[in-house]
Amino acid sequence: MRNINENTITLAVVDSMSATKDARLRTVMTSLVQHLHSFAREVKLTEDEWAKAIDFLTAVGNITDDKRQEFILLSDTLGLSMLVTAQNNKKPAQCTEATVFGPFYVHGAPEYANGGDISNGASGEPCFVSGRILGVDGSPVTSARIDVWQSDQEGFYDVQIVPTSPTTPEHRARGRLRSAADGAFHFRSILAEAYPIPHDGPVGELLEALGRHPWRPAHLHFMITAPGYETLVTHIFRNGDKYLDSDAVFGVRSSLVADWVRHEPGVAPDGTRVSSVHYTLNYDFVLNPVDDA
């Protein structure tokens, strides 16, 4: 460990972890160090570039707080999040595919009965969402917990907006429901729109330097949990969106693209009269049973 140079350093670091009690931690850190060093050697990373990387990570840390998670944005935009999601959620072909969790889920969203309006004051054209939660054999999954969250017509999630009124509800366009006895759920919300990921921070600067746009195609987030099934974290993407082929976070899977059907003013699916253009979306989710093995 005295004659450290650019070739001996990797083995020295790997050897230093030989007393690690947690075998999995040792495996992960050994691989991480080897790949990190291989990267630095392959591009012959300079000292200036190293210093810029430190400054960049420091800036990512500085902007991160309870409401903004720039490290997740970084992971998302480098495709790491989607890689981890994909390799840990391999399912039978008939199951609904998973995609990235994203940084905008929050705990404590309101509970709604089926038919409720989860927009809760968020701006946007009305949208009526319905579907079923099913097992792989098509049988209904009863009382599944359905978490849904989305941005408003300006492309902002509630947590990104400082309310202008003290009476503005904290949670808007997000909610929790349960599937009915026949596996069905339905709720009212607003039309999902494309939006840029937060790009006024270091990740936005990086995207600009890389010639990349920060946009995500319009989508609705779902997290569905039910006893005996793997938790499903996914989105439904809006067919026709111009960013479907260039999602800034690489989350699009063809099987998750669905039609939002446009309707003129009239009677909505829930029997109410809607005086404006509105939309309907219907999508069935198929859960993967937990492997008992």
Added chain:
Amino acid sequence: MRNINENTITLAVVDSMSATKDARLRTVMTSLVQHLHSFAREVKLTEDEWAKAIDFLTAVGNITDDKRQEFILLSDTLGLSMLVTAQNNKKPAQCTEATVFGPFYVHGAPEYANGGDISNGASGEPCFVSGRILGVDGSPVTSARIDVWQSDQEGFYDVQIVPTSPTTPEHRARGRLRSAADGAFHFRSILAEAYPIPHDGPVGELLEALGRHPWRPAHLHFMITAPGYETLVTHIFRNGDKYLDSDAVFGVRSSLVADWVRHEPGVAPDGTRVSSVHYTLNYDFVLNPVDDA
């Protein structure tokens, strides 16, 4: 870009950077993404592990401020800093080798004439340091700028200590000198001692989980700049230190280990009488000429 899975994701991310104007940035980021993804695939990183990594980086960001740079500590303890230093500072054999910069250099340290006492109130046994700044042919380098910094006998740099008195000088055990006409320099300071890197944060937790100690062998930091020569950033390590073979940041090079000679109370090299045990260190630095090519 719609059929993203754990195999197609890497090419999708690399392709997304095809409009990068800065060719070097594209090279670096392409390699980074490929190695990052290879790592995640090789260990089959789980979603829980990914979440822990996000939490870890968030904690590193939270503890980092103007005086504490946990990202540099992380880079140091993973050997990345030393790798980058080594591969960017290959020199002819007769030149003094470089080592890591570390997180404790600060701008604005006081200027001292040769013979000055840079300890400036820092605690420790007196130490008289001397040497010469030379070119590869042994000729003196005149008026070289010499930055020196070190920890005190408790192992703390000035920036790590909240002063107990308003009259405590801000900069202690750090200073700036210039080599004389014959290339020589000398100053008084304190004995360098081994110390642990700051380990009360997330990097310290990681080291503990990896079964690693946080100690660095005793050393004195130097940064030497002179027109016509490459800047030299290095340390001199104290021979006999028990951590020379397990430096937490992998900075030790055999050529940088030197003897601190112990002396009983008496007349110091600068002619003053020292009433306590004291030390001397003599080390000549050989600078690498700038390649004019």
